[in-house]
Amino acid sequence: MKFERVAGILLHPTSLPGNYGIGTIGKEAFNFIDFLVHSGQKLWQIFPLGPTGYGDSPYQSFSAFAGNPLLISFELLIEDGILSSVDLDTFPKFDKHQINFGELIKVKNTLLYKAYRNFKNSDVVFSTEYKNFVNSNKEWLEDFALFMAVKEYHNGKLWTEWENDIAFRLAGAVEKWQTKLKDEVDYYKFLQFTFHKQWANLKKYANEKGIKIIGDIPIFIAYDSADLWANKHLFSVDEKGKLLSVAGVPPDYFSPTGQLWGNPLYKWNEMEKDNFAWWQKRIKKVLEFVDIIRIDHFRGFDAYWEIPGDAKTAEHGKWIKAPGHKLFSIIKKEMGDLPILAEDLGIITESVEKLRDDFNFPGMKILQFAFGENGDKKFLPHNHIKNCVVYTGSHDNDTTKGFFEKEKQNNSGIFEWAQKYLDYYEDDLTFKLIKTAYASVANFVIIPLQDILNLGSEARMNFPGKLGGNWTWRFSWEQLDNNLPQIYRELTIIYERPPLKKEIIDNNTPKEFLPE
Secondary structure, X not given: OOOOXXXXXXXXXXXXXXXXXXXXXXXXXXXXXXXXXXXXXXXXXXXXXXXXXXXXXXXXXXXXXXXXHHHOOHXXXXXXXXXXXXXXXXXXOOOOOEOOHHHHHHHHHHHHHHHHHXXXXXXXXXXXXXXXXXXXXXXXXXHHHHHHXXXXXXXXXXXXXXXXXXXXXXXXXHHHHHHHOHHHHHHHHHHHHHHHHHHHHHHHHHHHOOXXXXXXXXXXXXXXXXXXXXXXXXXXXXXXXXXXXXXXXXXXXXXXXXXXXXXXXXXXXXXXXXXXXXXXXXXXXXXXXXXXXXXXXXXXXXXXXXXXXXXXXXXXXXXXXXXXXXXXXXXXXXHOOXXXXXXXXXXXXXXXXXXXXXXXXXXXXXXXXXXXXXXXXXXXXXXXOOOEEEEOOOOOOOOHHHHHHHHHHHOOOHHHHHHHXXXXXXXXXXXXXXXXXXXXXXXXXEEEHHHHOOOOHHHOOOOOOOOOOOOOEOOOHHHOOOOHHHXXXXXXXXXXXXXXXXXXXXXXXXXXXXXX
């Protein structure tokens, strides 16, 4: 697809402000969209929206199709009449800048279950809206709701540790457990109905305000997921559920033993037999949630690093060719030109670039990676092309302030290199880098909110390879200077994101010039 020259902000909904321990898709999300509009932004990039498991990573979800119930807004449930404000009176106080997932999950689930009981006793459960949702999503919803109900019955254990009949979906087991756990299955259907309803309203509001949402598709699924449990024949497990091979990346300069992700790989030969039907369904589902898809680890569609299932590190793997060209050709034939961005970082070969360019997918440029003698020079702004997305950093990087502070302390030369390149020797190197990103020829510029707020390493979202403590950062409205919308609106005007449609008058105050 052809993309216009625009600007946006990277922020997951969990990082939004609010009184209940985690950002939600309620009123604060609507307020954030208003902030984007006032700031001249046209894009809101988020992470995957799926329900998270161990480690709380949105890239390790119980389902590639479901939404995360932790994002459900209590205020909206009160408006729907299935919770009351009194129910929230005893909700504990949480740190407003850090998510405590362990404690939060317990108290939030208690209230969500209370909402379900009230919902079940209301007329809504018999409504056309609810029935239509269940029927139109039954292909994934039935498996997901049962998976979660059985998992809860077994105290959260991995599906391979469940009773054998349901773990391996033996004859009659699915029907037996659906009957046995009917109330619990219905609870998880209610959560998905509620999430989908709230998210659909939020997305509609964003689109009406001229904001498009960019959302991720992680290339791989989690081992502990409804996707694998219900479709074992499509993934690299044997008849006992043992992993035959897993995903990761090989050793490099940053990681001498590589990265062992542990995700199951695809049995691409099986997937080809029905024209990649699973992938087609997955992409259609994600496009219900977002306007533009960012495919994480895009290079895995050209070739992926296959590691033995019992390996302790990622060192002893091999590159295996993937049928990415076939997959995207079929998707294009069935669904047309799709708005897809390719996360093309890491070990990128000519064949990866060809796959990306054959379908005209914009790639990514990370400015933090560009500086210093060993920096990747294709990320320097003078080497950018129009069909790409430029970031100061991503969710896997330190904040820009934290990055430069560490490089300055390490005497690596990167900080000084950046100063010379940017011709900037004053205090706010982060804002200078943001302006440089805006000035790039890249059609998209997306800045993490942490960098817009010029926060240090305490606001880092994720540290790959670090166990625990990730995905917890939140902001509060008092951190946003009142001048920020004007500053960023002016940047979009100066650097034509998007190109002006009408004259700017009244001392640089924009008139209605943005395209519809």
